[in-house]
Amino acid sequence: MAPRIPFDNTYARLPERFFARQSPIPVAAPRLIRLNHALAADLGIDPAALTADVLAGNTVPEGAEPLAQAYAGHQFGHFTPRLGDGRAILLGEVIGRDGQRRDIQLKGSGATPFSRHADGRAALGPVLREFIISEAMAAFGVPTTRSLAVVTTGEEVMRETPLPGGVLTRIAASHIRVGTFQFFASRGDAEAVQILLDHAIARHDPEAAAAERPALAFFRGVVARQATLVARWLGLGFIHGVMNTDNMAVSGETIDYGPCAFLDAYDPATVFSSIDHAGRYAYANQPRIAQWNLARLAETLLPLMAEGEDAAMQAAQAALMEFGPIFQTAWLAEMRGKFGFAGVQEDDPSLIQDLLSRMAANEADFTLTFRALSTDPAAARTLFADPAAYAGFAEAWSARRAQGALDPEAMRDINPAFIPRNHLVEEAIAAAVTSVDFTVFDTLVDVLSRPFQDQPDHPRHALPPKPEERVLQTFCGT
Ligand code: AMP
Ligand code: MG
Secondary structure, eight states: OOOOOOOOOSGGGSOGGGEEEOOOOOOSOOEEEEEOHHHHHHHTOOGGGOOHHHHHTSSOOTTOOOEEEOOOEEETTEEESOOOOSSEEEEEEEEOTTSOEEEEEEESBOOOTTOTTSOSBEEHHHHHHHHHHHHHHHHHTOOBOEEEEEEEEEEEEESSSEEEEEEEEEEESOOOBHHHHHHHHTTTOHHHHHHHHHHHHHHHOGGGGGSSSHHHHHHHHHHHHHHHHHHHHHHHTEEOSOOOGGGOBTTSOBOOOSSOEEOSBOOTTOOOBTTOTTOTTOGGGHHHHHHHHHHHHHHHHHHHHSSSHHHHHHHHHHHHHTHHHHHHHHHHHHHHHHHTBOSOOTTHHHHHHHHHHHHHHTTOBHHHHHHHHHHOGGGGGGGSSSHHHHHHHHHHHHHHHTTSBOOHHHHHTTSOSOOOOHHHHHHHHHHHHHHOOOHHHHHHHHHHTSTTSOOTTOGGGGSOOOGGGOOOOBOOOO
């Protein structure tokens, strides 16, 4: 018998207005570039079932119920009532070895009823970018959607220039977005909001079902997950780039890797995305924006939060206000780890801020500075434009560590040696797109699968860009 994917679909059982049933559109010549065998095993999928034809959407596996999900969203603050999967198809769900249900989605798999005149395709470059960065995030231990596979299509997609096409197989705890709730709420479809809520609770917050107000319990769960997620992002120097409400998953996983990038030199105002002119989604703005997005989620659930409008508003406000303290606590814990502080001292926040300010003023590389603190603190000074700026901090750091310190090994498990640096990501994409050479991509993915280990064979991958290698802008590539 042919190998099968053990689908167990629930989203496809929801009312028909939640999606459009749509099969992937076949492509000319699928070629498998990379299959994530470890992830396939975790999902309980026989890799033999994951052929290039299946991963490109040319063959719909038995048990799949392909559909494009409906959602809305605030994009850069402006509401669009109908977005939806314009270039993605949910094939179905599987239960992994850990007992968790996960979506299998093809991204770049052709037009759907939500495509709005766009082609439904993805260029290979952004597909490789999402693969590299999402898998690096997983290796860091950050909640994220995963990348199971990438295929090339043998077709070109027309962007500013013709580019090779690709399809990413994305795995997610779910693809329910803040914008999914907005889709129904903005239509006044209260019944659908309730159905979506029940579905999301079953998948992400089963204990909320028993709460007095499940909607409120669920919302508080989403708030907590987003607050801790964004704290992890900041701890790694990650900038999502397009934190629109349609790109925020209620599961708490990082989703929709577009023009995202990691800081090299530390600068909290950093923006990479070519479309983010106002810096709305700048590095240091991300907590504020997450909370703004959560306010939009609260609005969709308001009638379910409490009996009566005033009480509902109050309950929602109070839950939303939990974001600040949860984020602060998570961020401080993250930073204490990075600094190698054990225990809690009153001056920790000011010490942390002090080093960050010195780093910003001296263009110190974010990743290398903290790695140096974990391996060779004396060497950290060389990362500062004015080495004296580090020396001024070092004494206070040592004094604080005398009151409680993580050992260097524990610090190395928190402070990566390797991050998906933008110039390396671009280099991998360029080799693939212009020379059909995927070895650069493969090596980068392999190095990033062990980000906390020193890898003396790959010294270049640990280094920030040389001035001429610096990437100043990233593109959505849609
Ligand atoms: P994104 O910026 O990737 O989060 O996408 C925003 C919206 O545009 C979503 O509804 C996408 O499905 C849609 N979209 C992006 N690129 C394409 C494309 N090439 N074809 C069709 N729809 C697209
Ligand atoms: Mg999106």
